[in-house]
Amino acid sequence: METIKDIINTLTAPEILITLAAILLFVSARYRHLFYTNKVALILFPAMFVFMAISMFDEDFYLIVTKPDNVPIVGMLFLIPFFTWLSMREAVRNDKRTEEGAPLIEKEETADKVLTWPDLVYTELIAIVLLTVLLVGWSILIPAPLEESANPAATPNPSKAPWYFLGLQEMLVYFDPWLAGVVFPGLIIVGLMAIPYIDTNPKGNGYYTFKERSWEIMTFLFGFLILWVLLVILGTFLRGPNWNFFGPYEYWDTHKLEALVNVDLSDYFWVRLLGMGRPDNILVRESVGFLVVLGYFLVPPMLLAKTIFKRFYENLGPARYHIMVFLLLCMASLPIKMVLRWLFNLKYIIGIPEYFFNI
Amino acid sequence: MSKVNPPRPAAKRGEPADAGRRSFFSWMSLAWVSFTASMLAAGTATARFMFPNVLFEPPLTFRAGRPEELQVGIVDERFKDSNQVWLVRDGGGIYALSTTCTHLGCTPNWLSAEQKFKCPCHGSGFYITGINFEGPAPRPLERFAIDLADDGQLVIDKGRKFQQEKGQWELPGAYLEF
Numbered sequence: 064m065e066t067i068k069d070i071i072n073t074l075t076a077p078e079i080l081i082t083l084a085a086i087l088l089f090v091s092a093r094y095r096h097l098f099y100t101n102k103v104a105l106i107l108f109p110a111m112f113v114f115m116a117i118s119m120f121d122e123d124f125y126l127i128v129t130k131p132d133n134v135p136i137v138g139m140l141f142l143i144p145f146f147t148w149l150s151m152r153e154a155v156r157n158d159k160r161t162e163e164g165a166p167l168i169e170k171e172e173t174a175d176k177v178l179t180w181p182d183l184v185y186t187e188l189i190a191i192v193l194l195t196v197l198l199v200g201w202s203i204l205i206p207a208p209l210e211e212s213a214n215p216a217a218t219p220n221p222s223k224a225p226w227y228f229l230g231l232q233e234m235l236v237y238f239d240p241w242l243a244g245v246v247f248p249g250l251i252i253v254g255l256m257a258i259p260y261i262d263t264n265p266k267g268n269g270y271y272t273f274k275e276r277s278w279e280i281m282t283f284l285f286g287f288l289i290l291w292v293l294l295v296i297l298g299t300f301l302r303g304p305n306w307n308f309f310g311p312y313e314y315w316d317t318h319k320l321e322a323l324v325n326v327d328l329s330d331y332f333w334v335r336l337l338g339m340g341r342p343d344n345i346l347v348r349e350s351v352g353f354l355v356v357l358g359y360f361l362v363p364p365m366l367l368a369k370t371i372f373k374r375f376y377e378n379l380g381p382a383r384y385h386i387m388v389f390l391l392l393c394m395a396s397l398p399i400k401m402v403l404r405w406l407f408n409l410k411y412i413i414g415i416p417e418y419f420f421n422i
Numbered sequence: 423m424s425k426v427n428p429p430r431p432a433a434k435r436g437e438p439a440d441a442g443r444r445s446f447f448s449w450m451s452l453a454w455v456s457f458t459a460s461m462l463a464a465g466t467a468t469a470r471f472m473f474p475n476v477l478f479e480p481p482l483t484f485r486a487g488r489p490e491e492l493q494v495g496i497v498d499e500r501f502k503d504s505n506q507v508w509l510v511r512d513g514g515g516i517y518a519l520s521t522t523c524t525h526l527g528c529t530p531n532w533l534s535a536e537q538k539f540k541c542p543c544h545g546s547g548f549y550i551t552g553i554n555f556e557g558p559a560p561r562p563l564e565r566f567a568i569d570l571a572d573d574g575q576l577v578i579d580k581g582r583k584f585q586q587e588k589g590q591w592e593l594p595g596a597y598l599e600f
Contacts, residue, residue, distance in 0.1 A: 216503040216521070218529045220542035236544045236558050240526050305531075306545030306557070318535055323547065323556035416561035416587040 068121065072310025075301060078405040081398070084293050085285070092151075092281060095273060096159070099151040107148075111141065121312050127300055131208050134201075136226055136299040143292055147284070153271035154280075161274070169270040220304045220317065229298030230291045236306065237400045239411070239421035247393070254390045261387045263378060286394055325410035328352050345415055352413035356422055359396070364388040480505050486576040489516055489600050497532045497550065507566060507578055508532065508539075510550060515599040518578045519552045520564040539563065553586065562586040567595040 074080065091098040115137075118124045128137055157167050177183065210219075224232045234243040266275035273280060303309040304317040326335075332351045333341045342348045364385055368376040376384045403409040413422040484505055492498050498509040506529075508519040519539075521529050528543035538555075539548040546557030553562045567582035576598070584596035591597065 214503070216506065216529055218531075218542050220531060222528060222542045232544065235526065238558070239560055244526075305533075305540040305542055305547075318533065320536060323545070325556055410558070411560065414560065419560070421560045 068310075068312040072313055075310050077297060077301070077308055078402065080297065080301075081289060081293060081401070085289055088284060088288060089281070092273070092277070092284075095151060095155050099148055099155050101152075104145075104148055104152075108141065108145065111144075115140075118311070123314050124311050127311070127315075131205050132223070132226065133299050134205060136296060139292070140296065143288070147288065150271060151273065154273035157271050158274040161272070167270050221302055221306055223298065223302070226295060226299055229302075230294035233294040233298050233302075234397060237397070237404050239419075241419070242422065247397070250390065250393050254394070257386060257390065261379070261383050261390075263383075282391070290394065290397055323408065325404070325408050327410050327414040328355065328412045329414060331407075331409070345417060349413050349415055352411070352422070355412055360389065360392055363392060482580045484578055484580075485571060486518075486578050488574055489570070489576055489598070492516060495550075497534070499532060501578075502529075505578070505580070507580070509576070509578075511600070512550075515597050516568060516576065517552075517597050518566040518568045520566060520580075520583065522564070523559060524554065524561045524563060525557070525559040565591060565596050568598045569595065570598065 074083065097103075115128070119128070127133065153168065157169075160167055223229065231243065231248060234247060237243070238247070262279055264276055264279060266272060267279075300311055301308050303313075303315040304319070307319050307321050309315055309319070328351060329341055329348050333339055333348070346353075367388060368384065372384070372388070375387070379387065400409075400412075411421040413420065415421065484501070486501055486507075486509060489511070492509055492511040494511050494513060496511070498511075501507045501509065502521055506521045508521055510517055510519060523530050523541040523543065523546055525541065525544055525546050528541050530539040530541040530546070530548065532538075533540050537550055539550075539552075541547070541557065541559070544558050546554060546559035548554050548559070548563050551562075552565060554560070562585075565584040565586075567579040567584070569577045569579070571577045579595075582595060584590035584593060
């Protein structure tokens with residue numbers, strides 16, 4: 064039992080957990096006709112439930128899972144995989160029907176369009192009533208935790224944002240506040256708003272499909288599941304005192320020691336590679352970082368337009384193509400920076416604390 | 423397909439209709455004047471509301487006891503709650519560190535076993551000197567001006583701060599030799 068716990072604690076180290084999750088996402092999409100079936104769901108979801116139930120016997124796991132703040136995330140652990148599975152199953156079925164020339168599931172259910180009134184409004188009404196009952200019951204059974212009055216000198220340890228902001232808080236560990244707190248959230252909203260203007264693929268309107276929109280769906284699922292939901296889960300269950308990582312069966316030791324000595328890129332380049340001191344001139348000191356960041360945003364769009372994104376470039380035209388690639392690169396910068404931090408303790412690529420400019 | 427407008431009845435000059443119009447305008451100007459006045463009053467009241475009657479801010483300059491009370495290598499946390507300052511004495515003297523994390527402004531904890539300040543919000547870590555070494559904090563903790571008063575007590579002036587990345591820790595006032 065202890066060995067299994069140790070293995071799980073090791074596997075939930077953030078770099079491994081995110082890699083595994085990304086592999087699971089892409090492999091399951093590649094072999095979707097095998098993975099998104101009733102059989103797999105009938106094994107997977109009960110297995111998850113049994114796993115949670117058995118884990119409850121572990122004291123540390125029990126403490127973190129039953130914390131009133133964390134109850135929504137426990138629900139999310141089941142709900143989000145379930146709905147992802149459900150929509151993918153429908154998509155796989157529809158793709159198969161299209162291949163065989165059979166009508167789509169949605170077409171078979173009703174040939175006509177569905178009316179807003181009464182079909183949609185009735186469903187919404189029932190959902191509203193049930194959700195209200197659920198929320199009232201929940202708030203009676205598990206009262207919200209009321210803590211002592213705020214004291215600026217005593218920050219709770221760990222100090223966690225509301226659960227839906229834990230993804231943002233996780234980003235803040237890797238980026239300067241102006242980026243992770245202002246620019247990235249803004250880009251997420253702007254990027255989501257830009258989707259209808261960038262995505263010119265008319266397919267998949269009103270019916271489930273994967274094959275006809277595989278690129279769009281995978282990009283979204285990666286951004287949503289890995290870069291948002293997984294970070295929320297990570298922040299909820301795995302971040303402990305002093306914002307250190309703890310396995311799900313690990314005791315939250317305030318004095319857990321982790322070597323996290325971080326190094327700027329300028330240190331790596333001037334001190335460790337060239338064996339000299341860092342130049343006094345800020346621009347010279349950070350020139351490597353500026354080159355890296357500029358290169359990251361300028362070179363890939365041109366290379367991709369000639370190679371794997373050739374079709375996109377032709378379909379979208381230069382303006383839309385460059386906006387799309389820019390947004391993609393911003394999205395990719397988060398996992399890239401996380402991996403660099405975990406593997407090389409890289410703090411900032413450009414680090415100018417003198418002027419509050421760090422990337 | 424042109425449409426002809428019906429002819430309007432000609433207005434009569436000097437008739438009661440004109441008197442009604444005149445009184446309408448005077449009522450209108452009264453209404454506008456009172457509306458503007460009430461808006462101005464509300465605006466003034468709101469602006470006044472922005473400046474509180476009482477400010478529960480500790481004074482920026484405070485006395486922090488005699489320097490002999492501090493032990494070498496021990497972080498003094500007596501003024502953390504009241505003034506958001508840590509006093510540290512090392513081999514050569516005393517300095518006053520701000521308790522505000524330079525990342526997003528949480529209050530770090532002093533972990534004496536690990537000999538570091540550790541922020542519970544995003545995991546930034548600082549040495550006892552205030553230099554940042556782990557987590558996302560981009561720069562060291564700030565130091566406040568420290569001096570000896572005539573009565574032999576330490577005086578901390580939070581109005582003057584010293585930032586290491588700007589080379590200000592070398593300036594007089596950032597460090598009290600003792």
